[in-house]
Each structure stands twice: as C-alpha cells, then as structure tokens.
Amino acid sequence: MAAGKLYQHGTLGGLMAGLFEGTLSIHELLKKGDQGIGTVDSLDGELIVLDGAAFQAKGDGTITALKGEEKVPYAAVASFEPAFQLTIKEKTAADAVKQQIQENMSSTNVFQTVKVTGTFSYVRVRAVEKQEKPYPRLVEAARTQPEFEAEKIKGTIIGFYTPELFQGVAAAGFHLHFLSDDQQFGGHLLDFTLDEGQVSLQMIETVEQHFPVSNATFMGNDIDYANLQEEIDEAEK
Amino acid sequence: MAAGKLYQHGTLGGLMAGLFEGTLSIHELLKKGDQGIGTVDSLDGELIVLDGAAFQAKGDGTITALKGEEKVPYAAVASFEPAFQLTIKEKTAADAVKQQIQENMSSTNVFQTVKVTGTFSYVRVRAVEKQEKPYPRLVEAARTQPEFEAEKIKGTIIGFYTPELFQGVAAAGFHLHFLSDDQQFGGHLLDFTLDEGQVSLQMIETVEQHFPVSNATFMGNDIDYANLQEEIDEAEK
Numbered sequence: 001m002a003a004g005k006l007y008q009h010g011t012l013g014g015l016m017a018g019l020f021e022g023t024l025s026i027h028e029l030l031k032k033g034d035q036g037i038g039t040v041d042s043l044d045g046e047l048i049v050l051d052g053a054a055f056q057a058k059g060d061g062t063i064t065a066l067k068g069e070e071k072v073p074y075a076a077v078a079s080f081e082p083a084f085q086l087t088i089k090e091k092t093a094a095d096a097v098k099q100q101i102q103e104n105m106s107s108t109n110v111f112q113t114v115k116v117t118g119t120f121s122y123v124r125v126r127a128v129e130k131q132e133k134p135y136p137r138l139v140e141a142a143r144t145q146p147e148f149e150a151e152k153i154k155g156t157i158i159g160f161y162t163p164e165l166f167q168g169v170a171a172a173g174f175h176l177h178f179l180s181d182d183q184q185f186g187g188h189l190l191d192f193t194l195d196e197g198q199v200s201l202q203m204i205e206t207v208e209q210h211f212p213v214s215n216a217t218f219m220g221n222d223i224d225y226a227n228l229q230e231e232i233d234e235a236e237k
Numbered sequence: 238m239a240a241g242k243l244y245q246h247g248t249l250g251g252l253m254a255g256l257f258e259g260t261l262s263i264h265e266l267l268k269k270g271d272q273g274i275g276t277v278d279s280l281d282g283e284l285i286v287l288d289g290a291a292f293q294a295k296g297d298g299t300i301t302a303l304k305g306e307e308k309v310p311y312a313a314v315a316s317f318e319p320a321f322q323l324t325i326k327e328k329t330a331a332d333a334v335k336q337q338i339q340e341n342m343s344s345t346n347v348f349q350t351v352k353v354t355g356t357f358s359y360v361r362v363r364a365v366e367k368q369e370k371p372y373p374r375l376v377e378a379a380r381t382q383p384e385f386e387a388e389k390i391k392g393t394i395i396g397f398y399t400p401e402l403f404q405g406v407a408a409a410g411f412h413l414h415f416l417s418d419d420q421q422f423g424g425h426l427l428d429f430t431l432d433e434g435q436v437s438l439q440m441i442e443t444v445e446q447h448f449p450v451s452n453a454t455f456m457g458n459d460i461d462y463a464n465l466q467e468e469i470d471e472a473e474k
Contacts, residue, residue: 005448011402013402014346039401069298075331106456107450107456109460110456164462165248165251165406169403169406205447205448205450206445208444209443209444209445209446210442211346211347211442211443212310213347213440213442218344220348221346225402227399
C-alpha cells in the first residue's frame with residue numbers, strides 16, 4: 001500500500017486557543033496537497049480542499065470557491081492516492097461507516113486520509129462564524145455556530161483520522177468535512193446517513209508540521225492549552 | 238533568523254510504550270540531519286548525533302561510534318545552522334543555563350535545536366540498557382539504568398526544546414544528550430555545571446514526523462499510552 005504525506009499548517013491546539021489569524025495562503029497550501037480540511041482567517045468558516053480546489057463553507061450557509069490569496073490559520077492537506085477502496089451499497093449510519101473505515105485502516109497508530117463519495121440521505125454540518133479581535137477561544141466561538149441540514153444529496157466527505165497520541169496537534173479520531181457535488185452545501189461534518197458510496201483510504205507515512213513562525217501573535221503568545229481535551233471534545237465532535 | 242527543520246522517526250510515546258525495535262538505519266537518519274538524539278534498537282543506549290556522526294552511549298558506560306547499518310526505534314535530528322549564539326563565561330548550574338536558553342529562544346511555541354559546547358566542571362548522564370523481548374515499558378527499563386558522572390570535562394550538549402502541545406510526541410521542554418570531546422563519556426543528560434561555553438540555538442519551522450509503517454509491531458499494536466505524562470516525567474527528566 002503506497003503511503004502518503006500529510007502537511008499541516010498551524011495546530012488544532014493553537015486554533016482552540018484563539019489563534020485565528022491567517023498565516024498561510026491557500027495558494028501555498030495547495031502546493032502541499034490536493035485534499036484536506038481547515039479554516040480561514042478570522043475563523044471565517046470551514047475549509048474544504050477537494051481535488052486541488054479550495055472551498056469555504058461560511059457561517060451564513062453559503063459556499064465560496066477560494067482564489068488563492070486568502071489565508072488560513074490552520075489547515076491539513078494530503079496528496080491523496082487511494083490505497084484502499086470499499087464500496088458501501090446500502091443505507092448506513094455515520095457511526096457504522098466510521099466503524100467500517102476503522103476496521104479497514106492499516107493501523108490506528110498512523111494518520112489516514114479518508115474520503116467518502118456518494119449519495120447521502122441525510123447530512124448535518126456546522127460552519128463557524130467569522131470572529132472579531134480580540135478573538136475568543138474556539139470553544140466559545142463554536143457555541144453559537146450555525147448548523148445546516150440537507151437530505152438526498154450527492155457529495156464528498158474529506159478528512160483525516162488522527163492517532164490518539166496526536167490529540168491537540170490535530171483532533172484525535174476522525175475529523176471530517178463535507179462538500180456537495182453542486183458546491184452549494186458543506187461544512188464541518190456532524191452527522192450523516194450514507195445511501196451508497198465509495199470509501200477511499202490512504203495511510204500517512206510522514207506528517208509535515210509547519211509552524212507560523214512569521215506570526216508575532218503565535219510566536220509571542222503564552223498559549224493557554226488548559227482544558228484542551230475537553231474543549232476539543234466539545235467543539236470538534 | 239533562519240529557521241530549521243526537525244526530522245523525527247517514531248515517537249517518544251511509542252518508545253515509552255515499549256516499541257524498542259529498530260526501524261530506521263543510522264545511514265538513513267543522517268540524511269535527515271546532522272545533530273540530534275535518540276536511542277538504538279532494543280533500547281541499547283543513548284544516541285548522540287553530532288556534526289553528522291552518530292554515537293551510542295551504552296549502559297556499560299562505553300561509547301561506540303556507529304557505522305550506519307544500526308537501526309533506531311526513535312530519533313530526532315536537525316540540520317543545524319546556529320541562528321543565535323550566547324557565550325557563558327562563568328560557572329553556571331544546569332537550571333540557570335536552561336533559563337538563559339529559554340529567555341533567548343525566539344518562542345516557546347516552536348521546537349528549537351539546542352547545542353552547548355564548553356568545559357564542564359560536572360556532568361551526570363544516564364544510559365539505558367539493552368532490553369530483551371518481550372520489551373517492558375520504557376519507564377520500567379529506566380528504573381534500573383546506570384548513571385555516570387564526570388568532572389572537568391570538555392564536551393557538547395545536543396538536543397531539542399519541544400513545545401508543550403507536543404508532549405508525548407516528544408518530551409516537552411528540554412531533552413538533551415551529552416558527548417565528551419574525547420568521545421569516551423556521554424548519555425542522556427541528567428545534570429551539569431558549565432564552567433564556560435557557547436550556547437547555540439536554531440528555531441524549527443517544520444517538523445517532519447516519520448512513522449515506522451513497515452514495522453508490524455507498531456502497525457498492529459494497540460499502543461497503551463496510559464500514564465504517558467507521568468511516565469515521561471519519571472523516565473525522561
């Protein structure tokens with residue numbers, strides 16, 4: 001099985017602590033991978049990277065195709081070459097899909113890129129809303145985030161499985177975003193029912209963790225990671 | 238300040254859980270950096286990489302120059318270009334040296350390569366002893382590890398500062414090894430008094446985390462990270 005490489009800019013821990021300033025351009029990010037997730041400057045929505053194109057699912061429910069100059073405070077992308085594929089032919093709830101994915105992963109000790117394309121009878125997403133400075137902690141911003149639902153929709157789930165040891169660096173377990181085929185609906189995936197679709201997986205051999213070393217807020221801040229585990233559980237599940 | 242790149246093979250968390258099998262050759266490791274630390278297959282001593290050469294400080298107190306075929310389960314190396322230097326001209330205890338280093342680091346939110354060359358009036362190191370399968374957890378192996386002391390010795394401290402968020406992936410804070418100039422004394426640094434010397438630092442912009450994906454024990458194991466924080470505190474400080 002060919003192993004892949006994951007590139008992460010910033011950390012989930014930094015994002016949870018309120019580091020929402022964009023520090024890497026979409027243009028630079030897309031050089032590092034063609035599939036992935038993240039957020040946009042000022043926590044302005046959910047980032048979805050699919051097949052080399054970047055989309056922003058905003059708090060008002062709209063989707064914007066990004067042009068390249070926009071900046072991200074946190075994002076993870078991989079150059080995806082599916083190494084394992086699984087077809088699901090019957091209606092399957094989110095937990096059961098995740099269980100099938102996990103059973104077919106090469107290991108739970110490495111990161112994995114996860115992609116599910118198909119028809120969904122139900123999808124529920126959230127999209128964080130743009131924040132103003134001074135930025136709150138993510139858990140506070142996430143408490144008022146809008147949620148959106150769709151039924152009978154074709155689309156793609158994209159994201160990563162993160163091994164337990166890397167909780168805080170990223171979100172341990174599955175961290176998945178969604179974008180509909182018509183690019184009109186998407187966000188951070190909260191729940192879904194898959195009607196039929198294809199799961200693709202690739203394990204990650206190398207994670208390239210990049211820090212925003214030119215950002216004074218990141219470099220100078222005494223980052224408060226208190227309650228990080230609990231805040232991730234509340235905001236990212 | 239020119240920022241560097243850190244390459245880490247395996248994780249401290251995996252090592253703490255008893256993953257002691259060597260999974261990357263010294264030859265391959267040295268392609269990734271010329272300064273660093275780690276351990277050797279079967280937890281057979283402390284690895285010290287200085288100026289592109291690798292040394293093994295074994296549990297019997299001897300130092301072996303490694304040839305390249307030897308394998309490591311865990312190591313971190315950087316291509317080091319000092320971006321900050323500080324000369325210490327008077328006798329200074331370990332804690333005060335570390336405090337001076339920390340005050341001069343560009344940030345505590347990024348990894349930093351730390352090197353101190355000089356004359357030491359006192360150095361205390363430990364060197365873990367080779368383990369047999371089935372491997373214990375590192376904290377158990379470390380409870381019986383031999384310690385060694387030297388006085389009036391010239392040598393080099395090499396290692397890394399790891400930001401708090403990466404505790405478990407590596408050892409948060411300073412993780413330092415020592416090698417004497419005559420290559421006869423070294424190991425995991427426990428304590429020292431510097432008479433005079435030069436501190437060199439370089440911040441790390443990118444960490445390349447490599448996983449031993451060809452190792453069945455790593456891939457198949459349900460790694461037990463219980464008490465990881467406490468075990469690192471006991472075994473790595």
